[in-house]
Amino acid sequence: MELTLGPIAYHWPAERKRDFYAAIADEAPVGTVYLGEVICSKRAPFFERELPATIDRLRRAGKRVVLCTLAEVMLPRERQATAGLAALDDPEIEINNAAGLLAREGRPHRIGPFLNAYNEATMAWLAEQGATHVCLPTEMPSEAIAIAAQAGRDLGVGVEVQVFGRAPLAVSARCYHARAHGRTKDNCQFICEADPDGMPLTTRDGQPILRVNGIQTQSESYVELLQELPAIAAMGVSHARLLPQDVDMVAVCGVFADRIAGRIEAAEAQGRLAEVCSGRGFSNGFFHGAAGYRRIQAAAATG
Template sequence: MREAKLTVGPVLFNWRPEVWRDFYFRLADEAPVDTVHLGEVVCSKRQPFFAPHLPEVMDRLTAAGKEVVLSSLALVMSERERDAMRALALDAGDLLVEANDLAIAADLAGRPHMIGPFVNVYNEGTLGYLAGRGARRICLPAELPLETLTILAAEDKAEIEVQSFGRLPLALSARCYHARSHNLHKDGCQYVCGQDLDGMAVDTMDGLAFLTVNGTQTMSSRYANLLGELGDLRKAGIHRFRLWPQSGDMVAVAGLFRRVLDGALDAKEAAGRLADLVPPDVEFANGYVHGREGHAFVA
C-alpha cells in the first residue's frame, strides 16, 4: 500500500493578502502535509492582491519540503483570463499545474500535470483519456460514492485524490452572487466577498442552512469530513486526501488527519477533536461517499 499523502487545496475565499501569506507561512512551518496548492481558482480579480506575496510563499513552502502545485482558474470567461492561463501553463517550469478548466488542460497536454475537482471525471474512459494526455494526478469531484472511487483507483493510470475536509465547491457562475446580495454589479463589486472569510451563508425560507456563496462560486454549507472513511478509502487504493482551507486552525486539522492516516489516533476520537476546531454552527457531511445525499452525515 502506498504512503498516504495530505494535500491542502488552494484558498478559495477572498482573504486579505497578509492573511493569505501568513496562512501559507504557517503551513510551511508547522503543517504535516505533503502538497500545497497556490493560485486563484474562483475570480481573476482577486489574483493581483496576493501576487506580490507569491514568490516568498513558494520559497517558504519549498524550503520546508512541501510540494507546490499551481492551480488554475476554474471558469475562464475572457481573452485576458485565457492569456493568463496560457502563461501559467508555459511559465510553470518544473512545478505541477492543476488544470481546473479544459482550456488549460489542452495547453498542458503532453507534459505532466494535474486535473482538479472542477473537471468532471466520472468514469474510466474520461480518466484514461486525461491520463493519456499527461495527467499524473486527478482530484475527483466530491459527489462520487466509494464504489466508483474504488473502480477509478483500480485503473491505476493516475494518482487519485479525494476531497476530505472543508466546504465543497459545487458550482461556478458568470454572475457574482456576492455582489448581487449587496446590490452591486460584478464589475463594481467592491470585493465584498472579502467580508466573509468562509463564504456567505445562504438559508432556506425556513431558516435552515442550505448553501454557501463565495463570489461567483456556490459551495456546500456543511464541511466535508471523511475522517471516519479514511480506512475504507485507503483499502480502495486511494492515498491522496485534500483538505480545503477554512479560516480555523488548519494546522491542527491537518494534524488530526495525519495521525488517523498513520494509525496513531482513532478516527472516532479524532472526529470529536475536529468538532472543536470548526465554528460552533458548522455541521459535517460525508453522504456522497456513502452513496447518499451530499449533506447527510453517516456515523
C-alpha cells in the same frame, strides 16, 4: 495515502494568505500544497506579488507546491492567466478547465476537481495526454472512487479525494456576492473579502443551507471523511485533500494526519475536529451515495 492542502477558495487578504502559508510551511503535516486563485480572476492580482516567496517558503519546508488554474475561463484575462500557468514547468500545475489542457500541449500536469474526471475512460484519455494526477469531483460516491483509484494505479496516475472542507457545489458567470449587495461582478468592490468562510444562505424557515463565495456556491456544512479514511486508503486513493476553511487549519491537518497514521480512532479524531471547527456542521453523504448534506455513521467504513 498522503495529505494535501487544496487551494484557498475565498478572497482572504494577501497578508492573511502569506501568514497562513507560513504556518502551513512550519507546522502542517501535509506533503503537497496547492496554490493559486481557482474561483475569481479578479482576485488573483492581490496575491501575485507574494506568490514567489510563498512557493519558496513552502518548498524550504519540504512541501511539494502545485499551482492551480481557474475553474471558469471566459474573459481575456482568464484566458491569459490560464495560458500563463500552462506555460510553466516548475512548479507543477493543476488544470481545472479544458482551456488549460489545450495550452498544456501534452506536457505533464495534474487534473483538478473542476475538470470532471468522473471515470476510468476519461482518466485514461487524460493520462495519455500528460496527466500524472487526478483529483476526483467531490460528489463521487465510494463505489466510483474505488474503481477510479484502481484505474489510477493501472495508469500510474495519482488519485486524490476531498476529505475536508465545504463541498464546491456550483460555479456561475454571475457573482452572487456582488448580487446580494446590489452590485455587479464588474463593480463588486471585492465585497466577498468580508466573508472569509463564505456568505451563509439560510432557508426562509431559518435552516442554513448554502454558502456563497463570489461566483461559487458551496455547501453550508464541511465535508468530513475521518471515519472513512481507512477505507479510502484501502481503495488505493493516493492523496486526501483538505480544503482551507476559516478555522485553525494546522490543527485540522494534525487531526487528519493522526487519523491516517492510525494514531487515533475515528471517534477521537471527530471529537478533536469538532473542537477545532466549533459551530460547524459536518457531512459525508456524497461518499455514501446519499444526499451530500447527510451525516452517515457507516459501521463498514470504520477501521
